[in-house]
Amino acid sequence: MDQTQGDADHPLMGLLDIVGALIAEYESRNVPEPEGTPIDCLKYLMQEHGLKQKDLTELGSPGVISEILAGKRELNTRQIRALSQRFACSPAIFI
Template sequence: MATDLKPVRSEADYEAALAEVERLWGAKSGTPKGDRLDVLATLIEVYEEKHHRMDPPDPIEAIKFRMEQQGLSRKDLEPIIGTRGRVAEVLNRRRGLSIEMIRNLHEQLGISAEVLIRPTRQDEAA
């Protein structure tokens, strides 16, 4: 087994920890290998939280991503968002999402309401 555990402080430490986790993957819980896997996973998680943090997606990007995933067109959004013009305004960032639109997008497309209520990139610049 590898050397003593130490904090993950650099990208090299991070890469080494990931490689060891891959080797230990599937180790039985409660065994020395399983315990080492648990500790390494925790160390990696702390490092990623600090250095590889991902912000939630922009609401419009989230809508476009879900459209692509589900093969939806702008026309498919009309019952959810409103008229063809309204759909265009929203997707082109000229109109914000209303509470009703957010509810509909969440319920019908499964997009997280937390993502949809975030300011769009255009709003953040203002």
């Protein structure tokens, strides 16, 4: 990908397309889609990044964060956007 620099006419672009298709096929067969609620995904990401509730200031006050993690409150659009930016992931996992 570094070699092609986005040039559609680069000689390696065909190889890149083939490798990309093979990777997609492999992942569809061998890598299961994670299951869970948006809160489960958030808890997983918190664990992976070594975060505690107090580190999620973009969600709001400590009380709001506790309610979200306890499943008593859903994430709103602003919070979803902030989390997807923080964790560099699709907002869809929080919906």
